[in-house]
Amino acid sequence: MTVNVLVPSSLSREAEDKREATRKLGYVARAATIFRADRLIVYPDRDGETGRFDDGFVSTVLRYAATPPYLRNEAWGMRDELEYVGVLPPLRAVSQTGSESNGSGSTRQGIVTEVGPEGRVRVNCGLQHPISLNTPPSMEVAEGERVTVRISSRRPVRAKLVDGPLPGLSVERTDLSTALGREDAGVCIASSRHGAELTVGRLETLAGRVDRDGMTVAFGAPERGLPEILGIEASDVVAAYDAADVDDRVDVEPTDLGFDLWLNTVPNQGSKVVRTEEALFATLAPLSLQE
Incomplete structure (x- = not known):
């Protein structure tokens, strides 16, 4: 709905x-x-x-x-x-804080802080430090752009960029x-x-x-x-x-x-x-x- x-x-x-x-x-x-x-x-x-x-x-x-x-x-x-x-x-918002935001497969907003070689980017998504992620083939991102990050684990960090609308x-x-x-x-x-x-x-x-x-x-x-x-x-x-x-x-x-x-x-x-x-x-x- x-x-x-x-x-x-x-x-x-x-x-x-x-x-x-x-x-x-x-x-x-x-x-x-x-x-x-x-x-x-x-x-x-x-x-x-x-x-x-x-x-x-x-x-x-x-x-x-x-x-x-x-x-x-x-x-x-x-x-x-x-x-x-x-x-x-x-x-x-539950997509940003609280138990749902930390659960398996949850999504949150991030911002691209650096675009590197071979399709890798660094993203600030509210974890302790920016994380390095692969860019999906269907996506083109630029520094400063907001992106959707799906987090499946925080310790150790397991996350990936998602080609979809921003949560929230x-x-x-x-x-x-x-x-x-x-x-x-x-x-x-x-x-x-x-x-x-x-x-x-x-x-x-x-x-x-x-x-x-x-x-x-x-x-x-x-x-x-x-x-x-x-x-x-x-x-x-x-x-x-x-x-x-x-x-x-x-x-x-x-x-x-x-x-x-x-x-x-x-x-x-x-x-x-x-x-x-x-x-x-x-x-x-x-x-x-x-x-």
């Missing part, structure tokens, strides 16, 4: 300073990690950006947060956007329509207080489809929900989820707004504002339940 999480480039628009903006982004990355999102996609919301924390800042901090700690200094160095990364909460959370930048049109988008859900209220019945209906096809969940920005970002009226959203009623059937019909369903996962909210990072936890938690 593929899980894609979409957040706008205006995500940190209400932050008073860079430190607060960085902390907020850290909790977004942590929510995506906790619920095993495969991709965290930043889509453009130019009208909502304040100028201080644009999509470059947002995507850079999120990509840094998703980088395994043992690679951060080597992969990023010193950058203005990363001034306050010390406030980021640790992700502790991937952070990308693309427009909303492209993200919703991916082959692995699955059920496309818009998180909005104007959407259909999440009920036990709706969740039960959605669970089988999401477990089979995966899901893409999009979120808005502070003071700029998805309707405003898309330039539509809240009444259009109500009409859209009425047309895509999933109470009595498993199949989710796409609406003319690009989503299969508009969903309010915090019905009868007790606060006037649900922050984006809070909405991620409130939305991904029930949608991650299985039948």
